Amino acid sequence: MSTHPATAAKPQEPPGEPNYLIPFLGIMGAMLLAMLDGMIVGTAMPTIVDELGGARDLSWVVTAYLLTSMITTPLYGKLGDLFGHKTMFLSAIGIFLGGSVLSGAAHTMTQLIMFRAIQGIGAGGLLVCGMALIGHVIPFKKMGSYQGISGGIMGAAMIGGPFLGGLITDHLSWRWAFYINLPVGAVVIAVISLAIHIKREKRPVKIDYVGAALIAVIASALVLFTSWAGDRYDWASPQIIGLGMLAAIGIGLLVLVERRAAEPMLPLTLFQNRNLTLAAAIAAAHGFVMFGAMTFLPLYQQVVQGASATNSGAQLFPLLAGTLVTSIVVGKSVSKTGRYRIFPLLGFAVSIAGLIMLATLAGDTSKLVSALFMLVFGVGLGLIWQIPTIIAMRSTAKSQLGVASGLVRFMQSVGGALGVAVAGAIFVHGVGSARPTDGRYLETYANAIGGIFLWAIPIAASGLVLAWLLRESPLNDDEDVNAPASMAREQEAALAAH
Missing domain, CATH: 1.20.1250.20 (MFS general substrate transporter like domains)
Structure with a gap:
């Protein structure tokens, strides 16, 4: 140190x-x-x-x-x-x-x-x-x-x-x-x-060098786990199991180290904050659903619907429109009312509806119908998008804004990486040994991608449960703009106990 x-x-x-x-x-x-x-x-x-x-x-x-x-x-x-x-x-x-x-x-x-x-x-x-x-x-x-x-x-x-x-x-x-x-x-x-x-x-x-090193080990293990599982190595291979164990051991050691560090890289007192912990979990669920689904939508458009690489990006516009409009509306509503809990509840519910629709994509689904499905899904994503970050900023003192924001962002990245890895495994299993020369290849391909959306539904449902557990504390005009007095006292009490 x-x-x-x-x-x-x-x-x-x-x-x-x-x-x-x-x-x-x-x-x-x-x-x-x-x-x-x-x-x-x-x-x-x-x-x-x-x-x-x-x-x-x-x-x-x-x-x-x-x-x-x-x-x-x-x-x-x-x-x-x-x-x-x-x-x-x-x-x-x-x-x-x-x-x-x-x-x-x-x-x-x-x-x-x-x-x-x-x-x-x-x-x-x-x-x-x-x-x-x-x-x-x-x-x-x-x-x-x-x-x-x-x-x-x-x-x-x-x-x-x-x-x-x-x-x-x-x-x-x-x-x-x-x-x-x-x-x-x-x-x-x-x-x-x-x-x-x-x-x-x-x-x-004092810089927590040991904590920083352990975070690097954990993040490296998680990235390699999600990048290689089901692709370079089988999910049950020694390499993938070893990376999973390395991440788990690293997390255990990090908890021990951060309890004793004078300036911990990841203060464990943050997890005593109910809303911040839930916000990080919601960010992970949102990242899993969003990145897992969006990675394979262009493949459906290019292979099944025959779009070019550039046009497939343009065909994602309904999803963008749904996300963009609802994100702006949600932001204005939170600023006006100070209330945010309803939006992840609605967002995961609408996302589940969109995932159910996208799971029905077939070889003969029209571009208009798939655009409608993407619009619904995009609306759900937009309702959730900024809420975890807003909760993190709402729930912590200014002195911990960075580490709180970093926790939420890190969990969203982990969720997204896991989502892409799981989606890839589901896709490979769904396509199986089918080849472009097979008569039902496009239908098999579409069904494999539809399976990705189907398996994302339980994760979205878990996000809905997490959102339900949030405790809303609306902003009053006499409260501090970043950390209300009640929450600041909770943080100080947690630090004192630590």
């Missing part, structure tokens, strides 16, 4: 309304870079393989990025609480842009994988520090509206990213899938540096 000067944000009066938009757009610009990057690069992969070769290692271009970003996500959250979220946010942007330059200049697949890992180190801080900065800049009474807008922007990135990636790859070069980050990143750095000012007071801290 070593001592370093650190900073903690002081509560300050909310700025005037005109001051919110520019800082918010700067933060969102950086977060958008992280979201768009994965979507754009995914579309460019075939062209990258044609030029660099190394098709056998192609999956590591994604896995390396995912691995380092998941490892650093909870670490950035805690370090932001210790040294300042603005400082860590700008550092993350710098690392991300450096990785982007190197990735665009890569001459071999090995180099690209290494540089993508560097990019992921920066990406891990963009979302979690961005959310924490929003919590510092914007008062909670207005948080819902801005979170709703950010949810819509993120949804647009997820759907529009593949389309943009196709345009860049076709008309410029796959290298510009990375270089495009530079001008946007430069503008974001200028805006964040000039428009965001957070008063801080210095205090000594």
